[in-house]
Amino acid sequence: MKIALIGQPNCGKSTLFNQVAGYKAETGNFPGTTVKYTESKVQVLGEKVDLVDLPGTYSLTGTNLAEKEVLRYLASHEVDVILNVVNATQLMQGLELSLELMELGKPMVIGVNMMDEAGRLGYDIDGPALREKLGVPVLPLVARRGRGIQKLFTTALRIGNDGQGSQRIPFQNPSLEEAIADIAQHFDGKIEGWDPEALAIRLLEDGEEMQEQVEKEVPRVVAEIEKKKQAIEKELGKEPLWAFSAERHILAQELTEQVLSKGEERMTWQARLDKAFLHPFWGYVLLLIVLWTFFQVVYKVGITLEDPLLAAFNALSAQLSQWIGSGSLLANVVVGGVQGIAGGAAIVLPYLIPFLVGMGFMEDVGYLPRVAFLMDALMRRLGLHGKAIVPFILGYGCSVPAVMSTRTLEEKRDRFLSATLATMIPCAARVAVIFGLVAYYLGSQVALGIYIYNLVVIAIVGRLLSNRFLKDTPGLILEVPPYRLPSGRTVFHKTWFRAREFILEAWPLLILGSMALELANHYRISDLLNTLLQPVTWVLGLPSAVGMPLIFGVLRKELSLVMLRQALGVMDFSNALSPVQMITFTIFVVFYIPCLATLAALRREFSTRDTVLIAGLSVVIAMVAALIARGFAYLIAPVLSFQI
Amino acid sequence: MRLVDVEQEQEVRIVDIQGGKGVARKLQQLSLMPGDRVKVTKRAPLRGPLLVEAHGRSVALGRGVAAKVEVEQISS
Numbered sequence: 001m002k003i004a005l006i007g008q009p010n011c012g013k014s015t016l017f018n019q020v021a022g023y024k025a026e027t028g029n030f031p032g033t034t035v036k037y038t039e040s041k042v043q044v045l046g047e048k049v050d051l052v053d054l055p056g057t058y059s060l061t062g063t064n065l066a067e068k069e070v071l072r073y074l075a076s077h078e079v080d081v082i083l084n085v086v087n088a089t090q091l092m093q094g095l096e097l098s099l100e101l102m103e104l105g106k107p108m109v110i111g112v113n114m115m116d117e118a119g120r121l122g123y124d125i126d127g128p129a130l131r132e133k134l135g136v137p138v139l140p141l142v143a144r145r146g147r148g149i150q151k152l153f154t155t156a157l158r159i160g161n162d163g164q165g166s167q168r169i170p171f172q173n174p175s176l177e178e179a180i181a182d183i184a185q186h187f188d189g190k191i192e193g194w195d196p197e198a199l200a201i202r203l204l205e206d207g208e209e210m211q212e213q214v215e216k217e218v219p220r221v222v223a224e225i226e227k228k229k230q231a232i233e234k235e236l237g238k239e240p241l242w243a244f245s246a247e248r249h250i251l252a253q254e255l256t257e258q259v260l261s262k263g264e265e266r267m268t269w270q271a272r273l274d275k276a277f278l279h280p281f282w283g284y285v286l287l288l289i290v291l292w293t294f295f296q297v298v299y300k301v302g303i304t305l306e307d308p309l310l311a312a313f314n315a316l317s318a319q320l321s322q323w324i325g326s327g328s329l330l331a332n333v334v335v336g337g338v339q340g341i342a343g344g345a346a347i348v349l350p351y352l353i354p355f356l357v358g359m360g361f362m363e364d365v366g367y368l369p370r371v372a373f374l375m376d377a378l379m380r381r382l383g384l385h386g387k388a389i390v391p392f393i394l395g396y397g398c399s400v401p402a403v404m405s406t407r408t409l410e411e412k413r414d415r416f417l418s419a420t421l422a423t424m425i426p427c428a429a430r431v432a433v434i435f436g437l438v439a440y441y442l443g444s445q446v447a448l449g450i451y452i453y454n455l456v457v458i459a460i461v462g463r464l465l466s467n468r469f470l471k472d473t474p475g476l477i478l479e480v481p482p483y484r485l486p487s488g489r490t491v492f493h494k495t496w497f498r499a500r501e502f503i504l505e506a507w508p509l510l511i512l513g514s515m516a517l518e519l520a521n522h523y524r525i526s527d528l529l530n531t532l533l534q535p536v537t538w539v540l541g542l543p544s545a546v547g548m549p550l551i552f553g554v555l556r557k558e559l560s561l562v563m564l565r566q567a568l569g570v571m572d573f574s575n576a577l578s579p580v581q582m583i584t585f586t587i588f589v590v591f592y593i594p595c596l597a598t599l600a601a602l603r604r605e606f607s608t609r610d611t612v613l614i615a616g617l618s619v620v621i622a623m624v625a626a627l628i629a630r631g632f633a634y635l636i637a638p639v640l641s642f643q644i
Numbered sequence: 645m646r647l648v649d650v651e652q653e654q655e656v657r658i659v660d661i662q663g664g665k666g667v668a669r670k671l672q673q674l675s676l677m678p679g680d681r682v683k684v685t686k687r688a689p690l691r692g693p694l695l696v697e698a699h700g701r702s703v704a705l706g707r708g709v710a711a712k713v714e715v716e717q718i719s720s
Contacts, residue, residue: 093699
């Protein structure tokens with residue numbers, strides 16, 4: 001049995017999925033966090049069930065790629081039950097989607113989630129009355145606390161086993177129903193998985209995603225659809241798309257009025273928080289304070305752990321090397337392995353973990369859409385609108401989801417531009433380089449300076465690129481969800497979910513890479529690669545031994561730092577690199593070629609040609625940005641009393 | 645009157661959404677359609693977006709979008 005979870009963004013669908021399937025889906029208090037499907041097998045009353053978490057979608061007539069995928073999935077796969085999650089605090093909007101889903105004629109259950117939040121708003125929802133009116137089971141749910149889940153799934157299972165499809169509520173306007181019936185009669189069983197009437201509605205509305213298949217299998221209907229569309233437009237003065245959606249809109253409002261009664265609102269702190277956080281002046285001050293605090297915490301936690309851990313691993317390396325026989329190939333490779341372990345444990349994780357906890361907290365609390373609101377005016381100057389801030393913010397975690405989240409943007413131009421720019425945002429892997437090198441040796445202010453410089457460069461690049469293919473974008477349209485208190489459990493799981501990727505995928509690579517580097521050093525392969533990269537390292541004023549770590553850095557960005565220590569043959573970077581060199585190196589690492597996983601994601605979203613273009617562009621930007629930073633660092637060095 | 649010109653804390657009714665299908669469709673997906681009451685709760689500085697509330701949902705709308713939404717005063 002296959003159960004598909006469907007709901008509008010921010011309805012708590014992924015939270016429900018995670019409660020049932022154990023943290024596999026990314027959640028966040030931000031519209032459009034789920035961009036890929038997560039599928040999981042779960043046991044419900046002893047029966048094996050495939051549970052699919054679909055990306056949040058406001059409506060089935062969606063215009064962006066993520067939304068089209070939802071509909072395609074519903075049509076192509078054999079979904080047995082639709083489990084529609086509706087946010088109780090936005091019942092009316094949720095019901096609009098429910099009405100669309102009911103048109104598909106599949107077995108369906110509605111879970112009205114966030115009943116606790118609705119209660120705090122003074123909402124009282126009459127579930128049985130709603131069930132009566134829709135003819136579909138309606139159950140209350142507080143997914144965050146695990147309440148109502150058991151009953152919801154038991155019902156879903158029963159409905160699925162019955163196989164009884166939902167009955168849509170007829171449209172008021174007779175011409176619409178007439179048109180549906182006329183078109184539907186052509187389809188009886190001809191298009192697999194689709195209810196004929198559902199398909200007829202879809203095609204009258206737009207049905208872009210089905211057009212091709214219909215043209216192939218029932219060609220004679222195409223002309224008739226066009227004729228009906230024109231007839232409806234002539235009669236009602238609007239296209240069928242608007243006639244249908246207006247009816248659903250009004251019906252959803254009527255239903256809501258009938259089943260929802262509003263008591264006294266008991267929650268005003270939401271508005272008070274927004275008064276401060278979205279204030280035209282204090283909002284920006286608070287944004288800076290939030291970011292600065294975030295930085296300080298990551299830095300303080302990291303540095304407290306890094307020192308003792310590094311010392312312990314260095315002592316261990318020295319011991320091992322002496323024990324095996326220092327200078328021998330075996331000793332070098334073993335020490336390489338230990339240094340790889342040390343790199344992960346002492347340099348990456350101490351910063352990565354607090355960073356991820358902080359990110360998870362800010363996501364769940366609902367602050368990020370507010371950042372989008374505050375930053376829209378600035379984003380527009382990059383040729384993008386505020387919604388493109390989603391990939392940017394996700395980019396601080398990992399570039400891969402950042403690239404994938406560009407799917408929620410309608411225009412190809414916006415997608416390409418925001419993906420290109422988002423890959424330049426220093427991801428968590430690059431955090432290791434910025435903090436492990438720059439913050440550790442030069443202080444957190446310089447690290448913050450690198451982040452700001454990074455944004456300035458992105459702004460300039462965005463400006464230049466958008467001038468090249470300038471086209472007016474429609475502008476920001478983004479839901480701003482209420483603030484929510486994140487549960488420690490979700491933040492913990494989210495942190496683990498993301499840190500796991502480093503621990504399981506990158507860390508082994510780091511250890512192997514460190515050992516490989518020792519081998520390469522031994523057989524003098526690294527000299528060859530360093531010579532090949534000499535033009536780059538020479539221009540940047542870096543030691544030529546930096547070449548090899550830069551190559552490894554394409555695999556994983558942390559590798560470039562961890563291997564740098566070995567490549568330079570020092571335990572303490574300050575013995576081999578000047579402050580200016582550290583800054584130059586870090587800037588270059590931040591911008592040059594996205595890591596392998598990101599390149600793969602880019603290729604999936606765009607094309608090989610675009611990916612090569614982005615990678616090539618990134619090298620040019622990295623060179624220029626690093627050179628400018630180098631010059632700048634010389635200028636400010638006396639002020640910050642660096643040695644050059 | 646256009647939505648972009650509505651002052652903070654004022655409530656108006658959407659009359660029409662102009663300028664191509666794109667904007668109207670995106671607003672429809674967020675359940676903003678002609679006939680709906682919307683309240684402007686915040687206006688960002690520097691020609692930034694507007695925050696509007698309708699049917700209990702807050703939506704941030706860029707100026708370009710808000711300029712395409714024709715609204716009327718609600719007679720009380």
